[in-house]
Amino acid sequence: MKILASYSIKGGVGKTATSVNLAHLAATHGYRTLLFDLDPQGASSFYFRVRPSEKCKTKFFFSKEKKLQKNIKASDFPYLDILPAKLSFRNFDIMLNYMKKSTTRLHKTLLTLKKEYDLILIDCPPSISLLSENVFNAADKILIPLIPTTLSERTLQQLTTFFSTHGYRNKKLIPFFSMVQSQKKLHKDAMTRLRKQYPHLLETSIPFSADIEKMGVHREPVTAFAKDTTGAQAFMALWEEVESKLACTKKKRALSI
Amino acid sequence: MERQLLRYHLPKRFSANKLQQLLNTKYQIYQQALPSQTLIFYDTFEWLLWKKGFVCWYFQNQLSLQRRDHFCSPYDLYTLDTLELPSPPEILNIAPSTFAQKVQKIIKARALTPTAEVQFASTLLDCKDSEGKTRLRLQLDTLQSQSQPRHKVKSLIVQPLKGYTTDAHFCQQLLTQNQCEQTSKTLLGEMEAHGLIQPSHYSIKPTFNLTPDLSVHEVISKITSHLLALARLNETGIVNDIDIEFLHDYRVALRKIRSLTTLLKHAFTTEKFNELKTSFGELGKQTNILRDLDVYLNHQADFTQLLPDSLQSGLHILFADFQQARTLEQNKIKKHLKSRNYLKKIKQLETQFQSSASLCHGPLANEPILKVAKERIYRQYHVIRKKSKRITPETPDEYVHDIRIACKKLRYLLEFFADLFPENEITKLVNALKKLQDHLGLFNDLCVQQAFLQDYYHNQLKKAHHPTEEIYQLCLSVGGVIAVLYQKQLQARNKVTNHLSSFIDKDVRQQISHLFSTAEGEKHENTCELQH
Ligand SMILES: Nc1ncnc2c1ncn2[C@@H]1O[C@H](COP(=O)(O)OP(=O)(O)OP(=O)(O)O)[C@@H](O)[C@H]1O
Ligand SMILES: [Mg+2]
Numbered sequence: 001m002k003i004l005a006s007y008s009i010k011g012g013v014g015k016t017a018t019s020v021n022l023a024h025l026a027a028t029h030g031y032r033t034l035l036f037d038l039d040p041q042g043a044s045s046f047y048f049r050v051r052p053s054e055k056c057k058t059k060f061f062f063s064k065e066k067k068l069q070k071n072i073k074a075s076d077f078p079y080l081d082i083l084p085a086k087l088s089f090r091n092f093d094i095m096l097n098y099m100k101k102s103t104t105r106l107h108k109t110l111l112t113l114k115k116e117y118d119l120i121l122i123d124c125p126p127s128i129s130l131l132s133e134n135v136f137n138a139a140d141k142i143l144i145p146l147i148p149t150t151l152s153e154r155t156l157q158q159l160t161t162f163f164s165t166h167g168y169r170n171k172k173l174i175p176f177f178s179m180v181q182s183q184k185k186l187h188k189d190a191m192t193r194l195r196k197q198y199p200h201l202l203e204t205s206i207p208f209s210a211d212i213e214k215m216g217v218h219r220e221p222v223t224a225f226a227k228d229t230t231g232a233q234a235f236m237a238l239w240e241e242v243e244s245k246l247a248c249t250k251k252k253r254a255l256s257i
Numbered sequence: 258m259e260r261q262l263l264r265y266h267l268p269k270r271f272s273a274n275k276l277q278q279l280l281n282t283k284y285q286i287y288q289q290a291l292p293s294q295t296l297i298f299y300d301t302f303e304w305l306l307w308k309k310g311f312v313c314w315y316f317q318n319q320l321s322l323q324r325r326d327h328f329c330s331p332y333d334l335y336t337l338d339t340l341e342l343p344s345p346p347e348i349l350n351i352a353p354s355t356f357a358q359k360v361q362k363i364i365k366a367r368a369l370t371p372t373a374e375v376q377f378a379s380t381l382l383d384c385k386d387s388e389g390k391t392r393l394r395l396q397l398d399t400l401q402s403q404s405q406p407r408h409k410v411k412s413l414i415v416q417p418l419k420g421y422t423t424d425a426h427f428c429q430q431l432l433t434q435n436q437c438e439q440t441s442k443t444l445l446g447e448m449e450a451h452g453l454i455q456p457s458h459y460s461i462k463p464t465f466n467l468t469p470d471l472s473v474h475e476v477i478s479k480i481t482s483h484l485l486a487l488a489r490l491n492e493t494g495i496v497n498d499i500d501i502e503f504l505h506d507y508r509v510a511l512r513k514i515r516s517l518t519t520l521l522k523h524a525f526t527t528e529k530f531n532e533l534k535t536s537f538g539e540l541g542k543q544t545n546i547l548r549d550l551d552v553y554l555n556h557q558a559d560f561t562q563l564l565p566d567s568l569q570s571g572l573h574i575l576f577a578d579f580q581q582a583r584t585l586e587q588n589k590i591k592k593h594l595k596s597r598n599y600l601k602k603i604k605q606l607e608t609q610f611q612s613s614a615s616l617c618h619g620p621l622a623n624e625p626i627l628k629v630a631k632e633r634i635y636r637q638y639h640v641i642r643k644k645s646k647r648i649t650p651e652t653p654d655e656y657v658h659d660i661r662i663a664c665k666k667l668r669y670l671l672e673f674f675a676d677l678f679p680e681n682e683i684t685k686l687v688n689a690l691k692k693l694q695d696h697l698g699l700f701n702d703l704c705v706q707q708a709f710l711q712d713y714y715h716n717q718l719k720k721a722h723h724p725t726e727e728i729y730q731l732c733l734s735v736g737g738v739i740a741v742l743y744q745k746q747l748q749a750r751n752k753v754t755n756h757l758s759s760f761i762d763k764d765v766r767q768q769i770s771h772l773f774s775t776a777e778g779e780k781h782e783n784t785c786e787l788q789h
Contacts, residue, residue, distance in 0.1 A: 049390035073420030076383075076391045081419055219389065 001114040002248040003107075004121050005139040009155050011126035014145040014178035016043040017212055017222075019123035021235040022143075022242065024221035027080035029243070030250050031118040034072065036083045036110075038135070039125040045084035048075045049219050052084040068109060077224070081117075106134035118250050136168050141246055145178035145206070148190035156198070174245060176238065177205030204237040262329060263429065265413040265437045266447070273380040273397050276413070279431050284384035284392065293378035296331050296400070297345050301367035302494060302503065303459045309363050311337075312445065315345040316377070322359060328445055329414070330398065331377055345371065348499055366555055368500035373454040375400045384424070392424040393417065398444065400453055408452045412444060413437065461487060461506045467676040469627035473524045476626045478613030480517055480673055484510045485607050496591050501551040504544055504590075511541050516669045520633055523621035530619070536606065547590050549709065550583040563741045564734060571734025574727055575713075628775065630674040635773040637667040642761040648754060654704055657753060661697040668694060678772055686772075689765060693756040700753050703746040710735050710742075 006019040016039070023035040023044075037044040045052065050073050072081050098105065110120055124135055136142065144159065146152045156175055163170050175198060181187050195201055206212070209231035211222050218225045223232045277286045297315040300306045306313055313322050316331040320340040323333065340356040349369035351357040360369070382395040394416040402408035415432070417425030429439070440447070448454040465480050488510035494503030515537040522530045553560075557576050564572060593599055609616050621629060641663045648656065668690055675683045714735045721728045759765075 049388045051388070051390075071420070074418035 001117055002119050002140045002246045003110060003138050004246060005124055005135050005142045007124040007135060007142050008126060008144055009159060013147050014206060016123050018143060018145055019121050020044050020047045021221045021223045022239050023080060023121045024077060024223050025236060025239040026119050027077050031248060032079050034081050034083055034117045034120045036120055036122045037085050038122050042084055044123040045082055047215055047219055048082050050082045050084050103133040104137050107138035110138055119248050141174050142172050144173055144175040146175050147179050148177050148187040153194060174202060176202035179208045180205045181208045202241050204234060204241050206234045263415040264440050265432055266440045267411045267413055268436050280384055287383040289381040291379040293376045296375050296377040297371050298373040298454060299349055299369040300372045301364050301369060304456045305364050305367060307456050318343060325445060326443060366500060367502050370499060374403050375453055376403060392421045393428055400448060402453050410447045410451045410453060412447055461509055465676060469677055471626045472623050473521055473626055473629055474613040474617035474622040477521060477524055477617060478610050481514050481610040484514050492594050496594055498587055501555060504548055508541060508544055508548060511537055513669055516666060517673060520666060520670060521621060523619045524617045525619045543593055544590055547586045550579050550586060553579050554583060560738060564737050568734045568737050571730035574731045575734060627677055630677055631773040631775050634670045637670055638769045641667060645757045645761050658701060661701055664694050664697060682772055689760060693760045696749060696753045696756050700749040703742050703749055707739050707742050710739055
C-alpha cells in the first residue's frame with residue numbers, strides 16, 4: 001500500500017481537484033483506492049456526493065481501527081472508497097489535539113488499512129500545522145500544486161526549508177504546476193524560473209480550465225464526466241507520471257458486478 | 258474493500274418494475290436494462306474445467322476464464338483471462354496465447370466444446386439518495402435455456418455498498434416481505450439446480466459399486482455393461498474428431514473388458530471365452546494405427562527437442578506424412594464406427610452382457626466375487642514377483658514387456674474390485690504400482706517407437722525408386738531420433754529394475770498377503786508358474 005498526499009500551505013491551488021481526479025483515475029486503473037478527505041470543509045467528499053456518518057466522534061475516529069473502517073463509504077465508482085472527515089470545528093480541534101501527541105499517529109492509523117487498499121490519497125487542508133507533520137510522516141509522496149507565480153516560489157521555498165530543517169526527505173515532495181494560464185506572461189516566466197530551480201518538477205501541468213471548474217456543478221471528477229477534455233487529459237498525464245514515481249502495486253481480485 | 262453479494266431467488270411474477278415500485282418510496286431508481294444475449298459455456302467432454310473448479314464462457318465476442326466460485330456474471334471484468342473471438346466455434350481451438358496456456362494446463366489434450374447455451378438478460382438498478390449518491394446496487398439476472406424455455410433462473414443480487422449498511426438492511430427486509438428468498442447458491446449453482454447447466458459424471462475410471470456377495474457372473478455383467486456404455490459414449494467424439502482422448506478412452510474401456518474376461522475366463526465356457534476374446538481383440542485392433550499416429554502427433558514438440566536445427570527439416574517431412582496418414586486413418590475409423598457391421602456387433606455384445614446368467618457357464622460363474630478377487634489379485638502379484646526376480650541386465654527386453662502386461666493386469670484387478678477392500682489400502686497399492694507402471698510404460702513406448710520408426714524408414718526407402726533429397730533428410734532425422742530414443746531406453750530400463758525390486762519387496766508383499774491371501778491363493782502361488 002502506498003500513501004499519496006495532495007498538499008500545499010496555500011489555499012485554493014487545486015489540491016482537492018487533484019485528489020479527486022487522481023483517486024478516480026487510480027481506481028479506474030484497478031488500484032483499490034481510498035480517498036481520505038482530511039479537510040474539515042469536506043470538499044472531496046462533496047465531489048463524490050458522500051455525506052459523513054452522522055455521529056462521527058473524532059475521539060474514536062483515529063483511535064480504533066474499527067471506528068475508522070466504519071466511516072469509510074463506497075463511492076459510485078468501482079475500486080474507490082471515500083473516508084469523509086467533515087467535522088464540526090470543535091471536533092476538528094479534538095483531532096488536532098490527538099495528533100499533537102505524536103506526528104506519526106496518522107501513519108500508524110492508516111497502516112491498519114494496508115490489506116484493503118493499494119493506494120490511499122489524502123486531500124489536505126491548507127496550513128502548516130501539527131496535522132501537516134502527520135501527513136509528511138504518513139505519505140510516501142506529497143503532491144504540491146503550484147500556481148506559477150512569484151508567491152508560489154516563496155511558499156515552495158518555505159516548504160523545502162521546513163523539510164530540510166525538520167529532517168524530512170525532500171525527495172518526498174512532488175511539485176507540479178496547477179491552474180496554469182499559459183497566455184499569461186507572468187505564468188510563463190515563473191514556470192521557466194521554477195523549472196530551472198526545481199528540476200524534479202513534474203512535466204505535466206494542469207491548465208486552468210472551465211471543465212475542471214464545472215466539477216462543482218456535476219459533483220463528479222472531470223475524468224468521469226468529461227474525460228476527453230483537455231483538463232481531464234491533463235490529469236491522466238499527471239496520474240501516469242505519479243504512478244511511475246509511486247511504484248504502487250495492484251492486488252487483483254474478483255470484484256462484484 | 259471486499260464486497261459481499263447477497264443473492265435472492267425470486268418468485269415467478271417478480272419483475273424489475275415491481276422491484277422499482279417497492280424501492281421508489283425511498284430512492285430515486287436508475288434502471289438500465291442490458292438486452293438479452295447468448296451465453297455459451299465451454300468445457301471438455303468430462304467437464305475437466307468444472308471438476309477442477311473453473312468455468313469458461315463465451316459472451317459478447319469474448320471468451321473468458323474464471324474460478325467457478327468467483328463467477329457472478331458474464332459481464333464480470335475481473336476474470337482470470339479473456340480472449341476476443343468473433344464467433345463461438347463448435348470445437349474451440351485456441352491460438353497460442355496466455356489464455357490457451359492457462360486452459361491447456363488443465364485440459365491437456367482435451368478440446369473444449371459448448372456444454373450449455375442460455376439467453377442472459379440483466380437489469381441494473383441503482384438506488385440513489387436526494388444528492389444523487391448511490392446507496393445500493395441491485396442486479397436482476399434472467400437466464401433461460403434456448404432449447405428448453407421452461408428451464409429458467411431469475412436471480413437478484415443485492416450489492417450492499419460500504420458505509421451504507423442501513424440501506425442494505427432496508428432492502429433485505431423489503432425483499433423478505435415480498436416472498437423473495439435469500440440463497441447461498443452461486444449463479445452457477447442456481448443454473449445447475451434448474452437444469453440450465455448439467456455437468457457430466459463421465460469418468461473412464463468409474464466405480465462399479467460392487468458388494469462381496471455378488472457372484473462372478475453378476476460382476477462381469479455389471480462391469481462390462483458399464484464399460485461398454487462408456488466406450489460407446491466416446492463414439493461421437495471420435496467420429497467428429499473432437500480430440501484424441503475420445504479414442505483413447507474408447508480403447509481403454511474395450512481393453513479393460515478384454516482384460517476382465519481373460520482374468521475371469523473360467524466364468525465362461527472355453528468356446529465362449531475364445532469368441533469374446535476375438536470379438537474384443539478385433540474391436541481394439543481396428544484403432545491401433547490411429548492411436549499410434551495420435552500419440553506421435555501429440556508429442557511432435559518433444560521430438561523436435563531431440564534433434565539439432567540441422568535435422569529439423571527431416572522431422573517436418575516425417576510429421577507432415579503422419580498428419581496425412583492420420584487424416585486417412587481417421588476417415589477409415591469414422592466409417593468403421595458408423596458401419597452397420599460394427600453397430601450390429603457392439604449391440605450384440607451389449608445384450609449378451611446384460612444377461613450374464615446365460616452368458617457365463619464356466620465353473621467360476623457362480624462363485625462369490627470376494628473369494629475370486631482375492632485369489633486373482635494374490636496370484637497376479639506373485640506372477641509379477643516371480644518374473645521380476647529373474648531379471649538381470651542380460652534378460653531381453655521382451656521379458657520386461659511381459660512384466661508390464663502382468664502389472665497392467667494387476668492394476669485392472671485392483672481397480673475393478675476396489676469396492677471390496679478398504680479404500681486407503683487399495684489407494685496405497687495402486688500408487689506404488691502406478692509409479693512402477695509409469696517407468697514400464699515409458700520403457701515400452703521407447704522400444705515401440707524405435708521399431709515403428711525403423712519400419713517406417715524401410716518402407717520409405719522401398720517406396721522411393723530414386724532417393725530424393727527429401728528422403729535423405731528424412732532418413733537422417735529418423736536415424737537421429739532412433740539414436741536418442743535408444744539412449745533413453747537404456748536409462749529407462751535401469752529405473753524399471755529399481756522400481757521393480759521395491760515393488761516385490763517385503764512391505765508390499767506383506768500388504769498383499771494381509772489383504773488378499775486365502776488358502777487357495779497360496780496354493781496357486783506355487784502352481785502359477787506352470788500355468789503361465
Ligand atoms: N485547473 C483548474 N482550472 C480551473 N479551476 C480550477 C482548477 N483547479 C481547481 N479549480 C477551481 O478552483 C477552486 C479551488 O480549487 P481546489 O478546491 O481544488 O483547491 P484547494 O487547494 O483544494 O483549495 P482549499 O485550499 O480551499 O482546499 C475550485 O472552485 C475549483 O473548482
Ligand atoms: Mg481543498
